Each structure stands twice: as structure tokens, then as C-alpha cells.
Amino acid sequence: MHTTKQITNNIYYVGVNDRTKHLFESLWEIPAGVSYNSYLIVDEKVALVDTVDACYSDLFLSKIEGILGEKPIDYLIINHMEPDHSASIATIKRKYPSIQIVGNAKTFGMLDGFFNIKDNLYEIKEADTLTLGKTVLRFYLTPMVHWVETMMTFDETNKVLFSGDAFGCFGALDGGVLDSQINVDKFWPEMERYYSNIVGKYGCPVQRALAKLSNLDIQTICSTHGPVWQKYLQKTISIYNDLSLYQGKKGVVVMYGSMYGNTEQMAEVIADTLVANGIENVVMHNVSKSTPSYIIADIFRYQGLIIGSPTYSNELFPLVESMLSKIKNRDIKNRYFAYFGSFSWAGVANKKLAAFAEQVGFEVVYEGGVEQKFALKHDKYVECVKLAESMAQRLNNSPL
Numbered sequence: 001m002h003t004t005k006q007i008t009n010n011i012y013y014v015g016v017n018d019r020t021k022h023l024f025e026s027l028w029e030i031p032a033g034v035s036y037n038s039y040l041i042v043d044e045k046v047a048l049v050d051t052v053d054a055c056y057s058d059l060f061l062s063k064i065e066g067i068l069g070e071k072p073i074d075y076l077i078i079n080h081m082e083p084d085h086s087a088s089i090a091t092i093k094r095k096y097p098s099i100q101i102v103g104n105a106k107t108f109g110m111l112d113g114f115f116n117i118k119d120n121l122y123e124i125k126e127a128d129t130l131t132l133g134k135t136v137l138r139f140y141l142t143p144m145v146h147w148v149e150t151m152m153t154f155d156e157t158n159k160v161l162f163s164g165d166a167f168g169c170f171g172a173l174d175g176g177v178l179d180s181q182i183n184v185d186k187f188w189p190e191m192e193r194y195y196s197n198i199v200g201k202y203g204c205p206v207q208r209a210l211a212k213l214s215n216l217d218i219q220t221i222c223s224t225h226g227p228v229w230q231k232y233l234q235k236t237i238s239i240y241n242d243l244s245l246y247q248g249k250k251g252v253v254v255m256y257g258s259m260y261g262n263t264e265q266m267a268e269v270i271a272d273t274l275v276a277n278g279i280e281n282v283v284m285h286n287v288s289k290s291t292p293s294y295i296i297a298d299i300f301r302y303q304g305l306i307i308g309s310p311t312y313s314n315e316l317f318p319l320v321e322s323m324l325s326k327i328k329n330r331d332i333k334n335r336y337f338a339y340f341g342s343f344s345w346a347g348v349a350n351k352k353l354a355a356f357a358e359q360v361g362f363e364v365v366y367e368g369g370v371e372q373k374f375a376l377k378h379d380k381y382v383e384c385v386k387l388a389e390s391m392a393q394r395l396n397n398s399p400l
Contacts, residue, residue, distance in 0.1 A: 002062065002063050002066045004066065004067060005177050007039065007160070007177070007178070007220065007222065007228055008158050008160060008220055009157075009158050010041060010042045010043055010135065010158075011039055011040070011041050011042075011155070011158060011160060011222075012039065012040040012042065012067050013037065013038075013039060013177045013228070014038045014039065014040050014048075014060065014063040014064050014067065015035055015036055015037035015038045015039075015052060015173075015177075016035070016036050016038075016052050016053075016056040016059055016060055016063075017033060017034075017035050017036075017172040017173055018030075018033055018034050018035070018036065018053060018055070018056070018172065019033040019172050020033075021033070021034070024170065024198075025198075027197075027292075027293075028170075028193075028197050028198075028292075028293040029291050029293055029294075030170050030171075032170065032171040032172060032186065032190065033170075033171065033172030034170050034171065034172060034225055035171070035172050035173045035225055035226060036052035036053050036056065036084055036085065036224065036225070037050070037222065037223060037224045037225060037226075037228075038050050038051055038052055038060065038085075038224075039162060039222055040064065040067055040068070040073075041132060041135055041137075041155065042067070042068070043132035043133035043134055043135045044132060044133030044134075045074040045075065045131075045132040045133060046068065046071060046072070046073045046074050046075070046132070047073070047074065047075040047076075047077055047102075047130075047132055047137070048064070048073050048075070048076045048077065048092065048099075049077045049079065049153060049162045049222070050077070050078065050079055050080065050085045050086075050162075050164070050224055051076070051085060051086060051087065051088035051089055051091075051092055052084075052085070052087070052088050053083070053084050053085075053087050053088070054083070054087035054088055054091075056088075057087075057088045057091040060088055060091075061091065061092075061095060072096055072098065072099070073092070073096045073099050074099065074100065074132075075099065075100050075101075075102050075122065075130065075132075076089065076092055076093075076096075076099050076100070076101050076102065077102045077103070077137070077153055077162070078101060078102065078103040078107050078111070079150065079151050079152060079153060079162060079163075079164035079224070080147060080149070080150050080151075080164040080165055080224065081103075081107055081110040081111065081114065081147065081149055082147060082165070083114070084224075085164075085165075085224050086110075086111075086114065086115075089101070089111070089114075089115055089117070090115050090117070093115075093117065098120070099120065100120050100121070100122045101117065101120060101121050101122065102122045102124060102130065102139075103121070103122075103123070103124070103149070103151070104123065104124055104125065104139075104141060104149060104151055105123060106143075106148055106149035107149045107151075108121055108123065109149075110149055124139045124151075125139075125141075126139070126140065126141050127139070127140065129156075134157055135155060135157045135158065136155070136156045136157050137153050137154065137155055137156070138153075138154045138156055139151055139152070139153055139154075140152045140153075140154065140209075140212055140213065142164070142166070142205070142208075142209040142212070143205060144202045144205035145164070145165070145166050145199065145202060145205050145206055145209050146165060146198060146199045146201075146202050146205075150164050150165070150166075151164070152164055152166070152209070152213070154213075154216055154218070158219075158220070159217050159218060159219035159220065160218075160219070160220040160221075160222055161213065161216065161218045161220070161221050161222065162222045163221050163222065163223050163224075164223070164224055165198065165199065165223065165224050165225065166199070166206070166209065166223065166240065167191075167221050167223045167226075167229060167236050167237070167240055168191075168194055168198075168223040168224055168225030168226050169187050169190045169191035169193075169194045169195075169223075169225055169226035169227075170190040170191075170193060170194045170225065170226070171186060171187055171190045171226060173226070173227065176227075177227060177228050178227065178228050178230060178231075179227040179228060179229050179230055179231050179232050180230055180231040182227065184227055184232060187226055187227060188239070189297070190226070191226065191236070191239055192239065192243065192297050192300060192301060193293055193294065193296075193297040194225065194226075195239075195240065195243045195244075195300070196243070196293075196296045196297040196299070196300040196330070197292075197293045197296055197297065197330075199244075200243075200296070200300060200330040200331075200332070201329060201330045201331045202244075203243075203244040203245065203246060203331075203333070204244075206240060206243075206244035207241075207244050207245070210237070210240070210241055210244070218233065219233070220233070221233055221236060221237075243300055246300070246332060246333040246334045246335075247334070248300065248301060248302045248303040248304075248334070248335065249281060249301055249302055249303065250279070250280075250281060250302070250303060250395050250398070251279060251280070251281025251282065251283065251301065251302035251303065251304065251395075252274055252279055252281070252282050252283070252302055252303075252304035252305070252306060252391060252395070253283050253284075253285065253295070253298045253299050253301075253302050253304065253305050253306070254267050254270055254271050254274075254282065254283070254284045254285070254306045254308070255284075255285045255287060255290075255295060255299075255305070255306070255307050255308070255320075255323065256284075256285070256286060256287065256307065256308035256309065256320070256340075257286070257287045257288060257308070257309050257310060257316075257317035257319050257320040258286065258288075258308075258310065258317075259310055259312070259317070262310070262342045262372070262374070262375055262376060263308050263309065263310045263317075263340070263341065263342045264286065265375075265376045266308055266340050266342065266370065266372065266376060266380070266384050267284060267306075267308050267340075269376075269381055269384040269385065269388070270306060270308075270340070270384050270387060270388040271284055271388075272388075273384070273385045273388035273389060273392070274388045274391065274392055277388065277389055277392035277393070277396075278392060278396060279304075279391075279392050279395060279396075281301075281302055283298045283302065285298065287317070287319040287320055287322075287323055288319055292322075292323060292326055295323060296326060296327070296330065299327060299332060299335070300330075300332065303334070303335060303336055303395055303398060304335070304336045304337075304338075304391050304394075304395055305335050305336070305337050305338075305362065306337070306338045306339065306340070306387070306388075306391060307320065307324075307337075307338075307339050307340075307353055307356075308320075308339065308340040308341060308342075309321075309339075309341050309349040309352075309353065310341060310342045310343060310349060311341065311342070311343040311344075311346065311347050311348050311349045312349075314346060314348055315348065315352070316348075316349055316352050316353070317349070320349075321352075324356050327360065328356075328359065328360055331360075332360070333361070335362045335363070336362065336363050336365050336391060336394050336395065336398070337357050337362035337363060337364050337365065338364065338365050338366045338369065338387050338390065338391050339353035339354065339356075339357070339364075339369040340369050340370040340371065340372075340384065340387065341353065341369065341370075341371050341372075342371070342372045342373070342374075343371070343372075343373055344373070344374060347371050347373065349371070350368070350369045350370075350371045353369060354368075354369065363394075365387075365390045365391050365393075365394045366386065366387040366390040366391070369387070370383040370384050370387050
């Protein structure tokens with residue numbers, strides 16, 4: 001038996017919670033779990049919007065049957081083909097063999113590739129409609145938010161947007177689904193972390209999608225992860241808008257690697273000086289302890305980024321180098337940057353950090369960085385202070 005969760009009028013929640021996985025996409029930590037959201041629209045015709053991870057197919061089916069009984073599903077709408085949402089498609093098709101699968105041309109290429117499904121396809125194009133009875137659905141293509149086939153479905157009758165992964169967040173749903181029923185405080189940082197790590201590279205496509213949706217009278221957002229947004233709908237849209245514009249808040253992430261504490265000493269001096277110069281938001285991440293998804297989320301949050309690394313076998317400290325790859329992959333823009341490093345006999349870390357800044361197009365606020373040999377000496381201490389003062393001055397004068 002399952003509790004029936006009604007979103008609005010004839011729309012029901014049939015999603016599931018994953019509280020067992022440690023890593024989302026085998027990469028990103030999810031200590032509070034994640035939800036895979038799916039929705040039933042029950043009218044003269046019945047439509048199922050997206051499915052769930054294959055691990056939960058049986059539970060998913062039982063939830064659907066608890067609402068429909070023996071009534072068939074007429075349409076399966078696929079907004080996104082990523083396997084955490086599409087993996088139960090084959091199960092649904094076996095249970096409802098006459099179901100029509102609704103998607104765009106790129107959806108169907110993936111449907112064939114993943115599941116060898118080629119029949120009963122209902123292809124839609126931009127702004128096409130599908131009528132279920134009283135309910136009229138209109139479809140909007142939103143490619144690269146965050147896969148090439150992604151689209152959104154707008155229920156014009158109930159003013160509900162089924163948004164796929166957009167406006168989603170990490171975190172399982174603890175009892176309630178509607179944002180008006182639960183304390184959503186824990187979801188805001190998880191929304192930023194989800195966006196930063198999953199959608200982060202695709203700011204321009206997100207902006208195009210937001211522009212396309214801007215004239216719709218959206219009263220409810222049903223994402224594929226996290227709560228259903230009604231009460232906090234505008235805040236949710238605002239967060240995605242700001243993140244997709246790379247509009248970081250005034251603050252600095254000091255990210256560093258340190259084997260024996262010498263590079264860390266430099267990081268501490270820099271952080272102390274930033275605060276002394278009026279920067280309240282200073283977040284320090286030791287890459288040997290902090291995990292990547294939290295570091296990336298903070299880099300999206302704040303305008304300033306300072307990276308420190310020792311030279312390691314004539315290269316960057318490996319965990320710093322790994323983080324640089326992840327930062328580049330997200331194509332983050334509009335960041336102020338500085339760097340520092342240490343070495344014992346041959347220093348190359350600063351050269352590589354300078355090259356990184358040029359590759360990603362960050363504005364360097366202290367040319368040449370600070371590089372110390374062996375332990376921190378007074379002259380390098382003074383340079384660390386100057387580096388931090390330069391960053392603070394740039395942030396304090398920033399128009400953002």
C-alpha cells in the first residue's frame with residue numbers, strides 16, 4: 001500500500017527515493033540521497049511523465065497501479081533519456097504494451113540505442129500539443145539542459161511545467177513532495193550543488209530555456225529531482241537564472257593541496273587577509289579532504305577563486321590537477337583568480353596554474369602569483385598578504 005500524493009487536480013506523484021547510493025552518476029556525493037520523480041496525468045487519456053531508476057521499477061509499478069488499478073496508460077512522455085529517468089521504460093512497455101512513447105527525434109534515437117524500442121512512437125516538435133481530454137499539453141525543446149534531447153512539457157490546463165532535470169536538486173524527499181508541505185531549507189544548497197555539478201557547463205542553453213518559458217503562466221514546477229515547486233517557485237527560477245549567468249556572490253574560495261603543511265600556511269595567511277579586508281564569505285577547501293562536488297558548488301557561489309599547489313614530481317599536486325580538470329569541464333565564467341605554490345628544488349606549480357587561468361579565461365588579480373621555496377619566509381608572507389589584498393580590492397570594486 002502506498003500513500004496517494006496528489007500534486008494538483010488530476011496530477012499524481014509516482015516517484016521514488018534513493019537512500020542507498022553513495023555517488024550520483026558514480027561521481028557526486030549524495031549523503032542525503034536523491035529522488036527520481038515521475039508523474040501521472042489522469043484524464044480521458046492517461047499520460048505518465050518520465051520513469052525512474054531501474055532499481056526501483058517494481059516499486060514504481062506498484063505506485064502506478066495503486067492509482068490506476070487496471071486502467072491502461074496511453075502515453076509515456078520522455079522529457080529526458082538519462083538512465084536515472086529512462087531505465088524503467090522497458091518495464092513500463094512490457095506492462096502496457098500498447099503505450100505510445102512521446103518524444104522528439106533525438107529522444108527516439110536514444111530510445112533505440114538504449115532499449116531497441118522503435119514502435120508506437122509519437123514524435124513531437126517545438127510547441128506541438130497533445131490533448132488528453134480536458135488537459136492540454138504543450139512541448140518545448142530545451143536541448144543541452146543538460147542532454148541534447150531534453151525537452152519540457154507544459155500542462156496548459158493546470159499551469160504545471162514538467163521540467164526534466166531543470167530546477168532539480170539532490171536530496172531524497174522525506175515524506176512530503178510539495179514545497180508548501182515541508183521545510184525546504186536543506187534543498188537550497190543541494191540545488192546549487194546539483195546545478196553546479198550536473199548542469200553547470202550549460203549556462204547558455206539554460207538561459208535560452210528560461211527565455212522560452214518566460215511568457216508561460218507557470219504555477220507549479222515538477223522536476224525530476226527534489227520537491228515540487230509552488231510556494232517557492234520564483235525563488236527556484238531565480239537560483240537557476242543566477243547560476244546560469246555565473247553571477248557569483250561576493251566571496252572567495254581558497255582551494256589548495258598541501259603535503260606537509262607549507263602550502264597550507266600560505267592559504268591560511270591569504271584567508272586571514274581576505275577577512276581583514278572586508279570579505280566575509282571565505283571558504284577554504286583542502287583538496288585532500290573536501291570532495292569535488294562541494295568545491296565546485298562553492299566556486300559557482302563566489303566570484304573569487306584562489307588556488308594553491310605544491311610542485312609534485314614536476315607537476316601539480318595530483319588532487320589539485322584533478323580539480324582543475326573538473327573546473328574546466330564546467331566552463332565557469334566571470335571569476336577573479338589568483339594562485340600560489342611551494343616547492344623544494346624545482347617549482348612548476350605556479351607556471352601550470354598561470355596556464356590554467358589563461359585556458360579558462362579567468363581574470364588574474366595578482367600577476368605571477370606567490371611561490372615559496374621550502375617553508376614560509378617573511379618576504380613570501382608579505383606577498384601572500386598582497387595577493388589577498390589584491391583579490392579583496394577587486395571584489396570590493398566589482399560591479400556584480
